[in-house]
Amino acid sequence: MKWRFRLLFSLIVALQLSFNTAAIDPLVIKGSKFFNSKTKKQFFFKGVDYQPRSHDSRTNLDPLSEVDACLRDAKILKELNVNSIRVYETDYNLNHDKCMAALEEAGIYVILDIATPLYSINRNTPFWDVSLYDNFKKKVDAFAKYPNVVAFLIGNEITNDRLTTPASAFVKASLRDIKTYIKANNYNVYVGYADNDDEEIRVSLINYFNCGDDPMSRADFYGINTYRWCGPKTTYESSGYAEMSEPLKGYSIPVMITEYGCNTVRPRNFNEVSAVYGENMIGIYSGGFVYEYSQEENDYGIVKITNGKAEKLPDFYELKKMYTIEPSSQTTFDSYNPSLKVSECPQITEFWKVKSKILPPTPSIEYCNCMADTFKCSTSQPSQNGKSLSNSEKSLGKVVDYICGTVPCNDTSTDTLRGIYGPMSFCSPLQKANYIINKKFLAENEGSSACSYNTINTSINKDPKVKELSICNKFSKQIDLKPSLESTPPKNDPPKKKSNSHSTKPGTTLQLALICFVLMFIKYVF
Template identity: 50%
Template sequence: MIKLLLAVLIQSVAVRSLDQLVIKGNKFFNARTGEQFYFKGVDYQPRLGNTAANPDPLADVAGCKRDIEAFKDLGLNSIRVYEVDYNNNHDECMKALDDAGIYLVLDVPSPKYSVNRASPTWDTYLFENYKKKVDAFMKYPNLAAFLIGNEVTNDKTTTPASAYVKAALRDIKTYLNSTGNQIPVGYADNDDEEIRLSLIDYFNCGDDPMARADFYGVNTYRWCGNVNFKTSGYANMIQPFVDYGIPVMITEYGCNKVQPRTFSEVKAIYSPELSEILSGGFVYEYSQEDNNYGLVTVTQGSSSVKKTPDYPYLKSAYGMPMPAGVNMKNYNPSISQRACPEVGNAWRVGTVLPPTPKFKTCECMMDSLNCIIDPPADFYNMGDTTKEYGLTADNICGLTSCDKVGGDTVNGTYGDFSYCSPVQRISWIINKNLVNNGMDKKSCSIAGIQTKYIESPKQSSIKNCGSVVEEKLTPSTNEKSRGDATFGKKSSGNVLLPFDIYVCTLTIILVSFLKL
């Protein structure tokens, strides 16, 4: 009996998951030990040989396990992944990463569902897909954080998109909180000199903590070749983050203008000076692709890993000791959030965010229309084919007001149905065209798009849709919370996690048995 109890206890310790990471002030910490945590990672999105409609390296078990061996050889403790398919199973790869001591930072958007910087919205279609991505990954103990956007606003002409990204940030953080999970959600910018200061302030401003990023990422390629902290531009890059209220990490780095890359910036990133400001970073990127940033050449379906000349330099750079940092119980930050940037020629965003998408309201609106679009089932995957629908909507809105489905980020005004899906908004627009043409059925037939005329809509009046009560946000799957978390709260650093309670209980049982 004693041997059995010992075996259970030993096995429990052997399969222990990675400790949860939490944020306090502008630093990441290990929730169990209280030690400060620095990300030492690479960006991971192998594409060669992948023909899937939704590329997903975390569902490719063989490729995942193949690459983990290189991760361990490089000394990584984390990877950033841009794109996965939430319909796939990721248990085996995530467990293998966990066993190897590797955390995941995951982008929530994908090319098929993300805020479009050219014509941004935050709508029910995006919200539903974002929630499904979150549901698929929030259960994993080695999920360190989510990224709600990557370089969405990339110049002064696309600043309105940031309002919609920030609305997505607010709603996904609120959703996570409703599930009992307090997983950090951050944003990554493109280090554009003209707008970066506004972006840095914007994602850490406002009275609503749910609408502020939990951490901030910078994709920067300033350090090229034989330069130093000042001549590289890193000194200017880091300056806005002095006394920043949330953690900062470099979510992409590794300029390839000088070959091979020697990664001399690693020493600076983890230096005593910068480690007070930065929480580490991620080298772009693991696999060799057309852009020539790879550390290795790998192909899906092959076990071969061919190292590029960059590989040994990063291995050597990442082999240096990480900074000791500060223990969470000894760290008492007094940093507050920033003031929001003022509206101007290079920043077209006020302080009022787009509303949270209301699914029931949009369904009600759709049920009140006489003329709707009737697109194919794969409408959102049709690419250029859907442009005709957009052009039709633009033409109609050039002749009549479409404020009900639009928004103004400067003045902070958003239409009653601005958050509805693209299909629903276009349907509202062509129905308005029908109304403007005296309800003539012929005006519901539009060349180039599929429409449907409804003689007697389910909902008698669109005015009834304003009083529809939304359902409470719940996970779209039966995923469970990861358990107790201290993210966003003050902690002594002595956090007892569910696993620790389990091991302690087994220990008490064993000791009690031995006393008998």
């Protein structure tokens, strides 16, 4: 009889372990390195950039929402010896459960770009406002729940030359606010930034995203998109990799190559992989991501997708061979005790136009809405409509420009060179325009002619809901940090009851089998 109890006890223990075992181990950052939190070994990303476009009759550019294509590609990625992918464009409104579960079961971690073409910081006319903040938070909410989502990229090559350095101030503000949001909601994900390896500004960018006293304003890791290494005869020195690595020695956060794989010399033999995971680089870099998975017009693909079928190109087999290389690092979480310092902030120069220690404020929708409730003169016509401006939007812009030539508009403007950011600078374009229109109206003693323009429709409200703008000041620091997607069902899913689980986890089949076996054992043996 004792053997029956022993066997039953063993089965129950196995069942308990199956519930506690995830298909993929969490990754953690310590100093300038990633580690597997279970094995304590240093982790290196051996990845590809994954963004198939317009191959599977899809109606969107979110590859993680296309279940059949994702299940197909997860198997191919596993064959490639990949342990991670970077995905540029996703839609938080869609469902990603099955794809993310398939990638998790294949042992593949995911790094996601937060921004999309419609919601991103514009390098030429940068701003960080309530709309972008809301969309970025929703992206985090939609993906942070998946165990294999390691991190988000807050921006990709937004500052890409000396003329666009002011944009970095707004990127860093978004980094601060999204990291704060992640911490408030106990999400176990990191946030980094990827640059374009521009010679004039790269050192300033490297330092900028790792400087300052506030840890929320510093990136958790740093990415570099680089195509320096070209051809089979290139070396660590001749490629420029040695030069690229120099300012990263002693860097206090992890660095990875978020894009690489020059295609000017064919076929690509990817011999740079041996350097990325070799002794010259593993002390600084945590691996990288080859650009890219699918064959597109730019001719970087390693897989060609036609009518739902994936054909492995010669580059696939070259990369597969190189991805058998294992880094020789013996560093473990417990043995690694870094004493690294954060970077010095870059000074203003002809190449860097940002006062580094001052950032734009955190957007507050409550403050903006309160401000809008004070207006006595305003317009209701839209101030922004997609990428191109309509005639009405252009007309409103001209009115605003005219007014700002007669009254100060500092409250809605920004100046990265001096580190000045107006208290309304994060409000919507329409709210800012109305603030300026209303300001002129008040300055001209609220005469009816002061609220009349030939090219836009305006109206006068003699009894606004909020009487004084100063009343709104209490909302300027009131930031909504609650998850934003709790009651938003995915668009492509039918209505369903709430569940504590976001998907059928890998291992569920094993758990069900063990439960059935235990029940049968009890029924027929006892």
